[in-house]
Every structure is written in structure tokens, then in C-alpha cells.
Amino acid sequence: MKRVKEDEHLLISNTVLVNDKKNSTEIINDLVLQKPNGKLLGIPLRLHIYNLARPNIDSILTARYYNPDDPNTGAKKLLSVKQYNAWVRSKKNFNEWLIKTGEAPAIFDESRAERTATALKKYYFSKGWFDVETSFDAQKDSTKRARVTYNVKTGDPYILDSISTFIKTPVMDSIYQNQLKSKSLVVSGEQYDEANFSAERDRLTERLRNLGFYHFGQDYITFDLDTINTNKKINTELYIADRAVREEDSITREPFKIYRIKEVNIFTDFKNENRNARISDSIAYQDYNLYSFDELKYRPKAITDAVFIHKGDLFRDIDRTRTYRYLSELRAFRYPRIEYVENEADTTLTANVFLVPRKKFELTGSFEISQSNIQTVGFAASAGLVIRNIFRGAETLEISGLAAIGSSRDASDSKDQFFDINELGGNLRLSIPRFFLPFNTDRIIPKYMSPSTRVSLNWTSQRNIGLDKQAFTGSVNYNWFPSTKVTNNLDLFNVQFVKNLNTDNYFGVYQNSFDRLNQIAQNIDYIADDTNLSIPTGADTFINDVLSGDTVLTPQDDDYIDVNNISQRKDRLTENNLIFSSSFNYVKNRRESLFDNDFSIIRLRLEVAGNLLSNISRAFNLPRNDDGRYEVFGVPFSQYVKTEVDYVKHWDLGRKNVLAVRSYFGIAIPYGNSNNIPFAESFFAGGPNDIRAWTAYNLGPGSSFSTNEFNEANFKITLSAEQRFNILGRLNGALFVDAGNIWNVFDNVEDDRATFDGFQSLEDMAVGSGFGLRYDFGFFVLRGDIGFRTYDPSRPLGTRWFKDYNFSNAVYNIGVNYPF
Known part of the structure; x- marks a missing residue:
């Protein structure tokens, strides 16, 4: 037993027996103060790493490398003095790394075992077993190993019986009896639980401080318990003392x-240097007094809407909390501060709100150099201007622009200019700290829900990138928070217009589709084997000839079907898109903090597009194009309904072990003016945050074996499960299983392999499994996953399980933070 001395024993296991039954719940395990060394797959890996370190490294290095009696010590003849010393220090640094990364042997400590037994006793006592007895037994063997068993005998629990109250302040006693008593967390007939008493103390403190009792605090609440001769019944008395008023050298008591x-009073431009300055501007607005040391720069309503403290109201702690939150969300002030000044003569408070404005104007900018599979080098610069309080209502206007140039990988082979890629863009966003509507919504969505409006406009133009695009988007968005865990978001209007400028380059971009088309043309002798279809004329002519029956192919041939699919996809991806939609997003996040590993998140989204334009077109009897679709400015608009449900659940299994699952369902159904879904609104599968055994866009649809660069469809199901565990230090591991796919449904795709035809199509659910490593840097997690194709629906039935299940066919993913 390396590193274990003669009189020591290595702790191998802990067992907790509660009334002779083993208890290994997380709560009980956390009470055990000394634990055995951690294991990975049954091996104490960190202990072995620690044992590799030398405890007396300094003396070893001195004797081996700095021995004055041996002039030939080490590599002195080969290295300079500086290099030699650095080489020796590296050995010491490596030894320190082994100690830091590893884990020292868990030597059994009897005092810590005694403290564990005491902790177990306190825990069960706090849960109502007042007669609990605990002990421990350490079994030590000749191999210097120790196994500890903790025995807990609880006895019978104590039950709450009578509950009485003694509240010194009469008005407080009246409020308790009439408003607070009925919802007490301390209930007669239940088993005693110290946590309930603590929670009741918190509840009463919060409620009373929100009912006007400015000086009240938790320390005034006590519970007296009587268990003498009660046959394991507890008689409880709630006692709330009068207010303690400290005078010079004494304390007196008086009712609350x-x-x-x-x-x-609201000071709109307070600074420390203005503390003794004179107020130069003031206004009274709806029972608020607004003061300014300079000219008042805000409309009064913009400020008072953010303050929940009202003249004449009872003092309430929650009003102060909500005011702090709302003022911070305005992004117009720094360090808001609220102070109450007591007026003892009439038991009132003067609330002073001190605001420190941010700068009205702020410039932003960035510059970056990039490289990708499209360009050898690219340069991008962006600049922005932030204007706060632009309309004197605490609004924020953000104006930004983007300019980028780059050199494509083909530029060096051409006589054209070197920088043959460019992109220009502009963005305008106005944030309003309230709902911008012609009617009042306070009764439906109160101020405490922090309602806000965002109006944005965006334009981009790309040249020599894919099909070259011009895109315009505009939206009016409303956001509010019904509770700390719920977020609601409404896109009242969202307009997207995408114009493709270089559709002739389609087959130059989607090379896989062109290669398949070219191969079919060669197979049927449409062109010679050593020639290719020209782009775009030759490829387009061949498609037209096939679909019009001017070749040897018939609609029943697989090659004909492939050409038809390529044609449909080309038409869809090269058409201009106009999307006029509205959507609603609901998010409920039960996570308490970043350290909470036991929570759930549900996200719901509903989007409807094209209904308004469709109704207007029908009302005015506008003409349809040759495909029977209405157009706006010469572009057919999209009409569809889209919904998504995303549910994530985490279970904390203790000792840095977490089980995480995710289920996702999404469907987009075209109707009316559309028979398919725009590419930008479609679903894809694969990638580091999806089915990790397939690269992004490479899975599906259905059981089809597509060679498209981007596979997408309008129906998606994803199920994932991941077991996360600690390996050593900040290094964590994970085992995962992902299942899912995409399909086409209710659209114009006719390929049976790619469509969802009912429950039988679920046999095309792909399954990937694998493992990963994560390194936690604190502010982010670097993640690497290896996914293996466990069930591949693109293969024939009977050959789908565990084919190509090896590292050479695995998919290697790198990501930041967890996938879900």
C-alpha cells in the first residue's frame, strides 16, 4: 500500500445502515465527512497518479543533479547552465502536477468518523427522530485497509400536536390570525421537520415586511417546543417579540x-460630487418628485414607470426589489440606490431613489481576420453607435454596420481581382422599456413583469458567396417575465426578404447535386463519358429534357426520380423568399443557479406566417402567378404554421454525476400560398448539439441516402440522454445516446424514403452513441464528443445496427458548453 504508513489504513468503503437497512441516498452520502478515493470504471485513477509523485522530490533532485562530489551529474556536459536548471525545474513541475492532478490516499481518520456519526444524529434529529442513536464500526484488516459501517437507530418520530401563538404587537397578531395563519408551513399532525420551521420563519419575515413592518426582522421570531410527558407529541408556540429599540446604553421594547x-424623491443624475450641490431642475409627476442637478433629460413617465414604490402605499420590500431590477434593465443608469428615511412622528417613510446616468453616446467596434473552406483569407470590420435616452423615455438606439472582404480559393487561379468576396450590412435596433402599443396593457401584463419592446431593421448584401444574396429583415418584438422562471416573447411582426442574385451558380455551389446529375447524363449517353454538363445551361437543359420525356428515362426509373428531386430542390433553394410571420415563445427554466444540477427547462414556440398577406390578397382579388400563388412585389410569400417543443431535464446523482435527457419535437406545415417550407425555416439533423454520430445537415431525411450538402425537412424528432461524471479535477466525461431524424410531411416531396407516413416511419429513427470529454474552465466548458452510428436508417433493413461502428467512421465533434 504505497503512501500508507504502518499505523494507517486506507479507507475502502463506507456503509450507512438506518434501522439495519442500507441507505445510500445523496443526502446521507453528503453527511459522510470522509470518503474513499474516487474511482473510474472501478479503478482509483487519481490515487494511482498521486502515487507516481515523489514526496521528497527536492532532496532527490539535489542528490541526482546537484551533487558536488560528482562533476558528471546529469547532462551538465550537454546543456548550458541555464538550460540545465530549466530541465531540472521541469522535473519538479511535473512532480507537482502529479500531486495536484492526483488524489492523496484516503487514510481512515477516527475523529472524522466520530464527526460523521454526530452529523447523522443531527440530521435525523432535525427530521423529528429525537431519540436517534448513532455509532460507527471500523473494520481494519492486515492489508492496511479499512471499511466503515455507520449504524443509525432512529426510534419513533415526534409528531406536531397543538400549535399556539403569542405575538406581542396587537396589530401584527391580528394580521397573522386573519391573513397568514392559514398558509402556515408548520402543520399539526405532521412529523417534525426543522426545515419547515426555518421556511415558516422566512415566509413570515417576507410577508410582514411586505405589509408595512419596516423594522421587522427574522430574529424576532422564535418557536418554543414542549415534548415533556407528551408521548412523542410536540406542543408548539410561535412567539414574535416586540421591536427592540436601542438607546444610548439600554434597549427598550415597543410594539411594531x-x-x-x-x-x-427621484434624483435622476446623482453623482457623489453632487451631494452638496443645489438642485437646478425639478418636477412633480403623479405623486413623484423628480430632481436634477442639471436640466432634466428624461420624460417623467419614463422614470416613474420603473419605480414600484408609490406615495401612500404600505412599505413593501418587494417594491424595492422590483424597482432595482427594472432600473437595471433600462440599461440607462449605473448603480441605482434606494434609501428610506424614517419619519417617526407619523410612522411614514421618505423613499429616495438615486440614479447615476450612463453616457448618452457610446461607440463600439471590432476587427477580425478569418479563414474558411470558402475563402483563403477574409477581413471584417464593424462599427456601432449606441444612443441612450434618444426620445427622453430611456429608450436605447443601436446603429451598427458591417463591411467584409475576402479572397476565395479560386481567386488565385483567375485574372480577376484578388479580393473577390464582399459583404455589407447594417443594423438598426430600438429598445423601449415598455410596451409600445396604442392601448394600455398594465392590467394584463403589470409593470413588475418588466415589459419591453424591440424594433429592429437589418440589411445585408453578399457577393461571390454561394448564390449571392441580399436580405432584409424587420421585426417588432415584445418581451416580458411573468415570474423569475418564465420568459415570454412575442414577435408581433417579423418580415424577412431574401433575394438570390446569382442563381446561375447553383450547381457551382451544390457540387454534389451536379456530380450526380452529370453521372446520370453520362450513364444514359446524354453526354460522353469524358465530358461534363456545362453550368448552368447544360445542366438546366438536361433537367428539362428528362422531365419532359425527351430522354430514355421514364418516371419509374430511379435516375428519373433523382433528377426530379434535384430539380425540385434547385427551384426551392434559388427562389426568392418573402416571410411575413408572427410568433410566440414561452420558456420556463427551473434552474436556480449555474451550480444547480437538478432542474428542468421547457421551451415552446408557435409561429404563423403568411395569413395576413393571404387575407389581403383574397380580399382585393389579386392575380395569381403561373403556379397559382399570390405575389408581393413579384415574390410569392410563404404561408405555414410551425411549432416546436423542447424539454430538458437534469438529475443530480451526487459526486459530480449528472443524468441529462432532452426531447425535441418540431413541425412546419405549409398551406395556402405554399407547398413547401423556406430553407431558412426548415429543420436539419446532426452536429455537435444534435445527433452527434452524424455531422450537421448530413442525416436524413428519413431513410434516404442523400448526397446533398445540406439535408433538411419540415418535421423533426430528437431524443438524447447523457450521463456526465467527473474523471479528475476539472476534467469530466460523458456517455451519451442520441436518437432522431428529419422527415418531409404535408409538403410537395414525394420520395417515400424521405417522407413521414405514420408510426411505421419511426423505424427510420437514427441512433448514435458515444462518449466525450469536457474540461471546465469555470466561465465556459470545452467539449469534445465522439459519436458512433449505432443504427443507420439509410442502410437496408436488417443491416442497420452496428455497421461502421468504429473509430475510422466515427464523427468527432468539438463544442463549447454542454449540448443541452
């Missing part, structure tokens, strides 16, 4: 008083 707000 209810305080109201006498005045609310």
Missing part, C-alpha cells in the same frame, strides 16, 4: 408599527 410611504 406599520409604515407608509410619505414621499418618493
Whole structure:
């Protein structure tokens, strides 16, 4: 037993027996103060790493490399003095790394075992087993190993019986009896639980401080418990003392008083250097007093809407909390501060709100150099201007622009200019800290939900990138928070217009489709084996000849079907898109903090597009194009309904072990003016945050074996499960299984392999499995996953399981943070 001394024993296991039954729940395991060395697949890996380190490294290095009696020590003849010393230090640094990365032997400590037994006793006592007895037994063997068993005998639990109250302040006693008592967390007939008493103390403190009791605090609440001769029954008395008033050298008691707000003063441009300066501008607005050391730069309503403290109201802690939050969300002020000044004569409070404005104008900018599979080198620069309080209502206007140039990989083979890629863009976004509507919504969505409006316009133009595009988007968006865990988002209008400028380059971009088309043309002797279809004329002519029956192919031939699919995809991806939609997003996140590993998140989204334009077109009896579709400015608009459901659940299994699952369902159904879904609104499968055994866009649809660069469809199902565990230090591991696919449904795709035809199509659900490593840097997690194709639906039935299940056919993913 390396590193274990003669009189020591290595702790091998802990067992907790509660009334002679083993208990290994997370709560009980956390109470055990000394644990055996951690294991990976049954092996104490970190212990072995620690044992590789030398405890007396300094003396070893001195004797081996700095021995004055041996002039030929080490590599002195080969290295300079500086190099030699650095080489020796590296050995010491490596030894320190082994110690830091590894884990010292868990030597059994009897004092810590005694403390564990005491902790177990305190825990069960706090849960109502007042007669609990605990002990431990350490079994030590000749191999210097120790196994510890903790024994807990709980006895019978104590039950709450009578519950009485003694509240010194009469007005507080009246409020408790009439408003607070019925929802008490301390209930007669239940088993005693210390946590319930603590939670009840918190509840009463919060409620009373929100009912005007400005000086009240938790320390005034006590519970007296009587268990003498009660046959394991507990008689409880809730006692709330009078207010303690400290005077010079004594403390007196007096009843608590209810305080109201006498005045609310808002200092809109407070700074420390202005503390003794004179107010130069002031205004009274709806019972608020607004003061400014310079000219008042805000409309009064814009400020008072953010303040939940009202003149004449009872003092409420929650009003202060909501005011802080709303003022921070305005992004117009730094360090908001709220102070209450007590007016003892009439039991009122003066609330002073101090605001420190941010700068009205702020410039932003960035510059980056990039490289990709499209360009050998690219340069991009962006600049922006932030204007705060632009309309004197705490609004924020952000104006930004983007310019980029690059050199494509083909530029060096041409006599054209070197920088043959360019992109220009502009963005305008106005944030308004309230709902911008012609009617009042306060009764439906109160101010405490932090309602806000965002209006944005965006334009981009790309040249020599794919098909070359011009895109314009505009939206009016509303956001609000019904609770700390729920977020609602409504896109009242969202307009997207995409114009393809270079559709003749389609087969130059989607080379896989062109190669398949060219191969079919050669197979049927449409062109010679050593020639290729020209782009775009030759490829387009061949497609037209096939579909019009001017070749040897018939609609029943697989090659004919492939040409038809290529034609449909080309038409879809080269057409201009106009999307006029509205959508609603709902998110409920039960996670308490970044360290909470036991939570759930549900995301719901509903989007409807094209209905308004369709109704207007029908109302005015507008003409249809040759395909029977209405157009706006010469572009057919999209009409569809789209919904998505995303549910994530995490279970904390203790000792840095987490089980995470995800289920996702999405469907987009075209109707009316559309028979398919725009590419930008389609679903894809694969990638580091999806089915990880396939690269992004490479899976599906259905059981089809597509060679398209981008595979997409309008129906998607994804199911994932991941077991996360700690390996050593900040290095974590994961085992995962992903299942899912995409299909076409209710659209114009006719390929049976790519369409969803009912429950039988679920046999085309792909399954990937694998493992990964994650390194936690604290502020982000670097993730690497290896996915293996466990069930491949593109293969014939009977040959889908565990084919190509090896590292050479695996998919290697790198990502930042967890996939879900």
C-alpha cells in the first residue's frame, strides 16, 4: 500500500445502515465527512497518479543533479547552465502536477468518523427522530485497509400536536390570525421537520415586511417546543417579540408599527460630487418628485414607470426589489440606490431613489481576420453607435454596420481581382422599456413583469458567396417575465426578404447535386463519358429534357426520380423568399443557479406566417402567378404554421454525476400560398448539439441516402440522454445516446424514403452513441464528443445496427458548453 504508513489504513468503503437497512441516498452520502478515493470504471485513477509523485522530490533532485562530489551529474556536459536548471525545474513541475492532478490516499481518520456519526444524529434529529442513536464500526484488516459501517437507530418520530401563538404587537397578531395563519408551513399532525420551521420563519419575515413592518426582522421570531410527558407529541408556540429599540446604553421594547410611504424623491443624475450641490431642475409627476442637478433629460413617465414604490402605499420590500431590477434593465443608469428615511412622528417613510446616468453616446467596434473552406483569407470590420435616452423615455438606439472582404480559393487561379468576396450590412435596433402599443396593457401584463419592446431593421448584401444574396429583415418584438422562471416573447411582426442574385451558380455551389446529375447524363449517353454538363445551361437543359420525356428515362426509373428531386430542390433553394410571420415563445427554466444540477427547462414556440398577406390578397382579388400563388412585389410569400417543443431535464446523482435527457419535437406545415417550407425555416439533423454520430445537415431525411450538402425537412424528432461524471479535477466525461431524424410531411416531396407516413416511419429513427470529454474552465466548458452510428436508417433493413461502428467512421465533434 504505497503512501500508507504502518499505523494507517486506507479507507475502502463506507456503509450507512438506518434501522439495519442500507441507505445510500445523496443526502446521507453528503453527511459522510470522509470518503474513499474516487474511482473510474472501478479503478482509483487519481490515487494511482498521486502515487507516481515523489514526496521528497527536492532532496532527490539535489542528490541526482546537484551533487558536488560528482562533476558528471546529469547532462551538465550537454546543456548550458541555464538550460540545465530549466530541465531540472521541469522535473519538479511535473512532480507537482502529479500531486495536484492526483488524489492523496484516503487514510481512515477516527475523529472524522466520530464527526460523521454526530452529523447523522443531527440530521435525523432535525427530521423529528429525537431519540436517534448513532455509532460507527471500523473494520481494519492486515492489508492496511479499512471499511466503515455507520449504524443509525432512529426510534419513533415526534409528531406536531397543538400549535399556539403569542405575538406581542396587537396589530401584527391580528394580521397573522386573519391573513397568514392559514398558509402556515408548520402543520399539526405532521412529523417534525426543522426545515419547515426555518421556511415558516422566512415566509413570515417576507410577508410582514411586505405589509408595512419596516423594522421587522427574522430574529424576532422564535418557536418554543414542549415534548415533556407528551408521548412523542410536540406542543408548539410561535412567539414574535416586540421591536427592540436601542438607546444610548439600554434597549427598550415597543410594539411594531406599520409604515407608509410619505414621499418618493427621484434624483435622476446623482453623482457623489453632487451631494452638496443645489438642485437646478425639478418636477412633480403623479405623486413623484423628480430632481436634477442639471436640466432634466428624461420624460417623467419614463422614470416613474420603473419605480414600484408609490406615495401612500404600505412599505413593501418587494417594491424595492422590483424597482432595482427594472432600473437595471433600462440599461440607462449605473448603480441605482434606494434609501428610506424614517419619519417617526407619523410612522411614514421618505423613499429616495438615486440614479447615476450612463453616457448618452457610446461607440463600439471590432476587427477580425478569418479563414474558411470558402475563402483563403477574409477581413471584417464593424462599427456601432449606441444612443441612450434618444426620445427622453430611456429608450436605447443601436446603429451598427458591417463591411467584409475576402479572397476565395479560386481567386488565385483567375485574372480577376484578388479580393473577390464582399459583404455589407447594417443594423438598426430600438429598445423601449415598455410596451409600445396604442392601448394600455398594465392590467394584463403589470409593470413588475418588466415589459419591453424591440424594433429592429437589418440589411445585408453578399457577393461571390454561394448564390449571392441580399436580405432584409424587420421585426417588432415584445418581451416580458411573468415570474423569475418564465420568459415570454412575442414577435408581433417579423418580415424577412431574401433575394438570390446569382442563381446561375447553383450547381457551382451544390457540387454534389451536379456530380450526380452529370453521372446520370453520362450513364444514359446524354453526354460522353469524358465530358461534363456545362453550368448552368447544360445542366438546366438536361433537367428539362428528362422531365419532359425527351430522354430514355421514364418516371419509374430511379435516375428519373433523382433528377426530379434535384430539380425540385434547385427551384426551392434559388427562389426568392418573402416571410411575413408572427410568433410566440414561452420558456420556463427551473434552474436556480449555474451550480444547480437538478432542474428542468421547457421551451415552446408557435409561429404563423403568411395569413395576413393571404387575407389581403383574397380580399382585393389579386392575380395569381403561373403556379397559382399570390405575389408581393413579384415574390410569392410563404404561408405555414410551425411549432416546436423542447424539454430538458437534469438529475443530480451526487459526486459530480449528472443524468441529462432532452426531447425535441418540431413541425412546419405549409398551406395556402405554399407547398413547401423556406430553407431558412426548415429543420436539419446532426452536429455537435444534435445527433452527434452524424455531422450537421448530413442525416436524413428519413431513410434516404442523400448526397446533398445540406439535408433538411419540415418535421423533426430528437431524443438524447447523457450521463456526465467527473474523471479528475476539472476534467469530466460523458456517455451519451442520441436518437432522431428529419422527415418531409404535408409538403410537395414525394420520395417515400424521405417522407413521414405514420408510426411505421419511426423505424427510420437514427441512433448514435458515444462518449466525450469536457474540461471546465469555470466561465465556459470545452467539449469534445465522439459519436458512433449505432443504427443507420439509410442502410437496408436488417443491416442497420452496428455497421461502421468504429473509430475510422466515427464523427468527432468539438463544442463549447454542454449540448443541452
